[in-house]
Structures are given as C-alpha cells and as structure tokens.
Amino acid sequence: MLIGIVGKPNAGKSTFFKAATLADVEIANYAFTTIKANQAIGYVSTDCVEAEFNVRCRPRHGFCINAKRFIPVKLIDVAGLVPKAHEGRGLGNKFLDDLRQADVLILIVDTSGTTDEEGKPTTNYDVCNDVRFIIDELNAWMLQLLKKDWLMLKRKIKIEHISLVDALAEKFSGLKITHEQIKKAIAKAGLSETPDRSDEQLENFVCCLRSIAKPIIVFGNKIDIASKQNITKLEQFCQQQGLSVVFGSAEIELALREAAHHGLIKYVPGSSTFEIFAREKLNEKQRQALSKIKMFLQEHPTGVQEVINKAVFGLLKYKVVYPVENEKLTDKDGNVLPDALLMPEHATALDLAEAIHSDLAKNFVAAIDVRTGKRLSKDYVLKHNDVIRIVTS
Template sequence: MSDSLLIGIVGKPSSGKSTFLNAVTDAKAKTGAYPFTTIKPNQGITFWRTDCACKKFDCTRNCSPKYGKCVDGIRFIPVKIMDVAGLIPGASKGAGLGNRFLDDLRKAHVFMHVIDASGTTNEKGEECAGYDPSNDIKWLEQEIHDWIFNNLWSKWTTITRSHTAKKRTVVETLSAQLGGYGCKRTFIQQLCDNLNLTETSRLSANNTSEFKTSIEAWDEELVHLFVSKFLQHRFPIIYVLNKIDLKSSPKNIEKIFGDYDPERIVLSSALSECFLKKMTKQGYIEYKEGSDDFIINEEKLSGDQKSEKYKQVLNDIRDFVLFRYNTTGVYDAVSRAVQLHDPLKVYPFKSHVQTSVASAKNNPDTKLFEECYLVKKGTTVREFSQSIYDDDVEGDQKSRFMFAESSDGRKMADGEVLTESNNVLRIVLTK
C-alpha cells in the first residue's frame, strides 16, 4: 500500500467531516450534531479509482493487487485519509484547542475542506439559519495561514540573526524552520527555485511586492507573502460542499461557484453515501459505491413500518441527490484531492516485465501488477527504489538497489526520472 499520500479533512464542527470519513472508509468515527464530536484524529483508508497499467499491457485478467483491487482495468489504490477535530475562528491562537488540531494536520499532503453548504450551522458549528458558508472558506484558510505565520514571525528576529551568524543559505534557514510541517529540504529547494528565491536574485510577487535578496530584510508583509506561497504548494485545498440535499444549499452552492475556482469544488452528500452503504450491507439494496442509482430488494424491504421509512429515505436520496447530481460526490472528492496532489503511479516488478506479461497471456494464474506506489513527480529510479526498500540490510552494507530495467528490457540510469512512459519497471536488488 502507498504511504506517500495523506488527505487531511478540515472544517468547522458539525460540517459533516466525520460522516464524510465514514462514507469513504470503513472507519467508525463518532458523529453528532454538536460541536467537537471529534477530539482525537480519526484515520481510515479510502480508494482512488484510476486506470491501471494492466490496460496498457492488455492483461487485465491477470492483475492481482496486494492492496486494493482492480476491476476491468480500473485500479482502486489505497490512500490514507484523516479527520481532525473541527476548527473555529481563533484556532491559530488556541481557540477550541485549535493549535492542537492544526498540529494534527502537519503530515497531510492535501486538505479537503468539508463545508456545510446548507448554511444551517454557524462558524462555530452551532445550529442557525441563513448562515453564509462562503465565510468558512475565508476564515479557515486565514487560520491555517496564521498558524504557520505566527510560528515564524514570533521568532523571526532569532531566525535572521542565526541566518547571518552561521552564514546559512535561504534554503538551509527555511528548511530548519519549515521541516516540522512534513516537508523535506528537497521540497524547500524546489519551492525556492520556483519562486526564484536565491541569495542573488529578486522575485516579483503580484507585481506589487518583492522578496528581498536576503531574508534579514524581510518585513512582516513579506513573511506573510512567503507563507501564502508555501501554503499553495505544501497544503493545496479542495472544497467539498456537503449536505447538498438540504433545501437551503443550492443558492449557497451557486454563490461559492461564482467566487472560487470550480476545479477546486466538489458537491457531496456524505450522509446519503453512509445510508446507502448501510442498506447495501444489510441486503436491502444493490448499490455500487459512488454510482448514480441503486436497486431496491422489494422482497426484503417490505411489509413493516421500518421498511416504509427506509424506502422514503432511499427515494429522497434518489430524487434530491442521485438524480440531481448523478452521485453522492464523496468519491469524486477523493479523486479530486489525489489529482490535486498530482502523484505518479509506479508499478515495480521483481521479475522481467516482458517475460511476466508474455507468461500471463498464456497462463491465467500468473499474477501481475501486485504493487502500485504513488510517488511525487520528478522522482528518480534510485530515489523510488530507496523509498520502498531498506537502504541498510546489515552493518556497513550500503544499498540493496543494484539497477532497474524498463518494461522493454532497457537498463535504466539511476538518475532517470520516472514518468507515465517508464513507470512499469523491474527493480534488481543485491542479495
């Protein structure tokens, strides 16, 4: 299973975060219509649906994932997802134990902001009427920004003094301060390169401000600017407009679509997906998770008051969610979050790829594509091997990696960058 990607669910209390987690995983997170139902983070495994490499090699019948599954060339890749306790305004200053909850998010790669689109809960998760949920986007992102900014600015004088005294580079200084947010020095180096942030160059930002040549000259405004750039790269966010089945939701949805990037917005009804999962497990309906309809088992779901109640709920879900939006949206949200992280799928073999595929075409029992890893684009052959196999076996032994071969039998250079065209490869290790 891939350990490379963690989706962090954020949002205010009572927005449906824990319900969303329950909808896309087998977790049993506590839910409730009152603030701070969740205190400790809940985690689970969800699945990203994407084309599998077995399609390319025309051997879908032999695809046998160790983790997840593959159905007719569609791979269900396990992805970790975490729900932290609800945030409220002032979280970055400790309100509602906010700093503790923000710290839980440090290792996430993508944030999924679950928003109560109905406007029936205020910024603290308390019941109300007519609340504008677009406010939640503004204040929550400001809290995340202030969380990191305050941690930097509160000790900025000490940081700059150390930077000067130890003659550190910008990358060295920023890496020391930002490493706690789950990013390696290579990430900081790439960020600085993207921003043209070096010791000898300047960067125009929004055509109004600029980063100074040396961070000793950065003022409060420039530190804010850098934190904004850091967050865009380190913690990208998608907006999951939840509770779309409620009557007050459509007008709020329209407003948010008008104010924010539609590519970052997904509509969902997590509670509907949870109910459909429950009905499926109990045999009342036939439903494929994430699909646009279901079939009622009339024989089982009939004859008593409870059955009639279930039928009414199912009909409401069909009318107000599935027919209107074609899906409950929860798996669309997972897919959008993974795509925002933009990982590369890599399929390592321990035997010759060509021989294995040829054998599979003649032997239906041959298992192929057992492993699939999600890695950051730009990863090299050696970096990939060292990330999934132990570097040290015993004592002074340096590395288990010897070399790699592409699917066409070509020996690959250690520093060759993995792409969609060479992501199926044979890894050869020392004994």
C-alpha cells in the same frame, strides 16, 4: 500520503471521513463533536491497467472492482476550526498540529448555509465565509510557528551564515515541507535574502508556503439540502480564488458505503449507480431511503471519491506506477499487478526502487518498461500507469 479533512464545526468532516474509511467515528448535529483527531485508511481510485493487459489483478493492498483500482491513502479528521482559533478561540489551534504531516487538505464546507461559522444553526449564512476564514486560520497557524522562532532564525542566518532557505527548511521540517517547496515559496513571495523583513513580507511568504505545501481543495457538502444559489455562489468564489471545488453529499456516500458493507447493495465508490442485491432483505425504511438516494444520484454523484481523486491526482499530480517482478506482471508469489504505488510528480525509476525497498535502490542496475521492453535509467521520470520491472545487481 496523508489527506487532512478540515473545516468549521458541524460541516460534515467526520461524516466525510467515515464515508471514505468506514472507521467508527462519532457524528452529531452539534459543534465540536470531534475533539481528538481520527486517522484511518481510505482509497484513491484509478482505472487499473489490468484491462489493457487483459489480466485479472490481485492487489496486495487495497482492492479492484470492475477494473477500478482502489489504492490506500491515510485520512485524518480533525476538530472543527472557528475564526480566531489561532488566538485560542474554540478548541484553539493546537490541534492543527495534527495536520503537520498532511500532504493535501480537503476543506469541507456546509453548502446548505444552515450553520454559522461556529457550527450553530442559522439561516442564510454566507457559505464563502467558511473558505475565507479557514484559509486565514491555517495561514495564521503557520505564521505563528514562524514568528515564534524568527529572532533565532535571523541570528542563525547572520552569525552561522546559514542560507535563508536552509534556515526556513529546518524550521518547517516538522511540517513535512521540503527545501524545494521553501524555495518556490520564497520566489513566489519575492522574499529577499536580507534578514530584516516586515510582518507583511512574512505573512505573504507564509501564505505562499501554505498554498504550496498544504494545498487545499474544497468539498461543497450537504448539497442534498443546499439551494442552487449557494452552490453557484461557492463555485464562483472558489473560481475567483483559484481553488478547485467538488460538490456532493458525505451523508449519502456514507449511507451507500454502509449499505454495501452490509451486503444490501453493490456500489462502486464514485459511481452514480448501485444495484440492490436482496430486495426482500430490506425493510420499508431502507427501501425508501435507497429510492431517495437513487433519485439524488440521477442528478449528482456524491463527490466523495471524486474529491479524494482530485486532491491526489489533480492538486498533487501524483502518478500510479505498477512495479512487477517479471513479464507475466506478477510478484514472486504469482500475484498479478500486486502493487499500485502512488508516486510524486517528478519521481524517477530510482525513487520507485527506493519506495519498494531500500535494497532495490542500493543495487539498482536499470528499470524495464514492461510495455515496450525498453531499458530505463535511474533518472527516468515515471509516467502515470507505467508498469516497471527493476533490475538489480
């Protein structure tokens, strides 16, 4: 699972990325601070089934606090995007290639309206414009990729009699786009099988494909300094566009996670409270900062964990499945509920076996639903929170 962090320069992408991963990246109040993409591990969170089974889990990857299970996901923070990047403006759109493997994108918007589309200081900027132009740029990037090889693809379809779906799937295989997604996009765009298509038809197809294969969720950032008007405006605009939006502050989440990392507070990412461990260890500045943060949290959570969760579970509809080796819910080393795996919407018991180890899939006999003891076939479609034991030959 790879989550791409996109947006214009200075919107707070690296702040968001650092808050989610605690990776050491550069953050600064000017445009194009990030030039080379950063990748690190963040976490998606879910209610752990340990509470239901009345056990204490011991995760092999990620962690669990107060029955909230944090499952690792990869995040990538890319350079800022400006209008007409696909024509080479700003840093161009070559760096968009960094997003090829992304499953979902979080679009960071500076809701304060104090930076223009190039990330320079301004006032009263129309915050909806960021969503508009970034989506246009992403679509233009994909269209460019398609147009570059369109003549060659047409020839393949005509001479080698390759189907349109196969030809497009081959073209977009480097963008982690599946046959199924191409088929859906062709149907949604009403693209015909005839090889001659207008530019408009291709544009429409790419637009559909992008929304299916690289879905977007908006994060309205910097609400600590944003006006209510801007928040409402962006919320209504996203609603009109059929986009999910979460509001918050990456900077406040970063402060909380760093304070927790340094042992000053106990903070479970995503919660709207924190606990100060050692008040005497805090200096006056830290005390003031934490009391400001407390006031912010009374009004609003920081939104960082929420938007990651919504991207994975809401947009992508992934499920969490716990594979175990026996009815005691452990692996062979005695770790309780050792793994929580993120599985795609339609994944089956056999897909789960494959995700654990290809040998398990090869020797698959059945899966057992540990809750009920029921035997499940390889085609069983996994449900969220399933606890499964795989039986092999």
